């Protein structure tokens with residue numbers, strides 16, 4: 001296919017997602033539990049947007065001409081250039097927290113760069129990926145270019161990660177499984193990109209200006225998508241003078257969140273994705289209590305039916321506690337006070353993860369200084385959870401390898417060939 005034809009087709013996939021936005025939002029809600037209204041305004045349009053954004057790149061994947069000197073061949077003339085070629089067969093394994101969006105983040109750049117894909121959605125949430133597969137065929141992509149294969153991680157996922165005919169594996173999920181993928185990929189040394197977990201600090205300084213905006217931002221940072229976000233602002237770090245006010249404010253926001261079934265129009269927070277996830281999140285909640293933390297609000301399951309949990313704000317925590325160190329992946333935030341900026345940075349960076357961070361200050365120099373010092377793939381200043389197809393996303397440290405979205409992602413799905421002609 002010519003780059004232009006490919007670009008038009010990828011654009012059409014974005015259009016078809018928008019045309020089926022209501023249907024996809026409903027499927028996502030039924031499958032994952034997230035509010036349909038949220039899926040309709042966030043997940044679905046963002047999924048369409050990455051196809052539209054990537055469509056433009058299809059005609060702009062260029063190599064370079066490179067003047068070379070070759071010191072051991074005096075007088076010889078060469079013409080050297082690079083080609084950027086697709087990697088080949090790409091395996092993609094995605095999680096259940098943003099099922100359609102993760103499929104889109106993975107498929108759009110792989111197709112733009114001319115690869116073929118086998119994509120495995122999470123066993124809990126395969127519906128939108130399957131529907132997207134149908135829409136991709138409807139857009140006119142030849143059969144066999146995109147293959148959606150459902151199945152469990154230990155079988156279907158593991159087979160994909162270790163298969164000798166798969167040239168690259170792209171994975172989003174837990175850091176634990178990310179390491180399994182790396183080991184499985186070693187057999188044929190396939191290329192690997194990983195978008196993994198996080199325990200992201202969200203730092204509020206007393207010069208944040210509009211404190212209500214910072215409080216609302218901190219609540220959104222942890223409670224959006226029921227805290228089932230790899231970049232959730234799960235460690236709230238607040239300058240001591242305003243600590244009580246901010247923690248109370250976030251707790252007030254937590255209490256106001258309307259919990260209910262995903263399909264109900266007024267639901268703001270649906271159930272967690274599965275029984276397993278409910279057990280995991282409530283186990284962390286109980287551990288925090290046993291370790292002596294103070295629960296400002298929440299801390300338990302919500303009701304007796306379904307996988308609902310209370311939005312939870314915890315203080316009086318210590319660095320060693322599991323709730324402070326580990327990714328809970330639920331609506332649970334730990335709040336810690338700090339005295340000085342010099343003190344907060346090492347503490348914010350004191351984690352094996354490095355996916356995202358938030359900073360709230362109106363002091364522009366401080367904002368730049370702190371952003372530079374945070375070891376995180378994304379730093380949001382006076383905002384949180386801002387995503388865009390043009391913005392690279394990915395992790396420092398054990399939060400991953402490589403960047404998704406933006407033009408950086410094109411590097412993950414192409415390889416460079418140097419061609420040298422003796423003249």
Ligand code: NDP
Nearest residue numbers: 094095122123152153154157158173174177196197230329
């Ligand atoms: P996993 O990392 O296990 O799942 C992510 C994907 O990997 C799923 O498609 C899963 O398949 C697949 N998978 C699982 N095991 C293997 C394997 N051995 N080889 C290949 N693929 C595999 O996450 P979980 O769903 O188990 O969630 C557990 C925790 O992981 C969460 O509580 C959260 O902390 C974290 N997580 C982080 C995410 C992130 O975006 N950073 C996303 C999801 C979870 P399947 O589940 O279908 O069997």
